[in-house]
Amino acid sequence: MNTEFGKKDDETFVYEERVSCDGGQYGHPKIFLSVNKHEITVCPYCSHKFLLADKINNKNG
Ligand SMILES: [Zn+2]
Numbered sequence: 001m002n003t004e005f006g007k008k009d010d011e012t013f014v015y016e017e018r019v020s021c022d023g024g025q026y027g028h029p030k031i032f033l034s035v036n037k038h039e040i041t042v043c044p045y046c047s048h049k050f051l052l053a054d055k056i057n058n059k060n061g
Pocket residue numbers: 021022023028043044045046047048
């Protein structure tokens with residue numbers, strides 16, 4: 001798995017299996033994408049990448 005994911009502006013970790021995307025600054029019709037674990041989902045409109053965060057270690061709560 002790419003541990004560098006999420007550091008770029010077009011990459012986002014999500015916490016739900018369904019995420020909406022409207023393209024942000026690029027703008028496109030709002031759509032919902034199904035995000036799978038360990039599999040990057042790419043928005044067909046703006047190519048934004050989503051990855052489902054799975055049990056992220058967060059020592060700070
Ligand atoms: Zn999009």
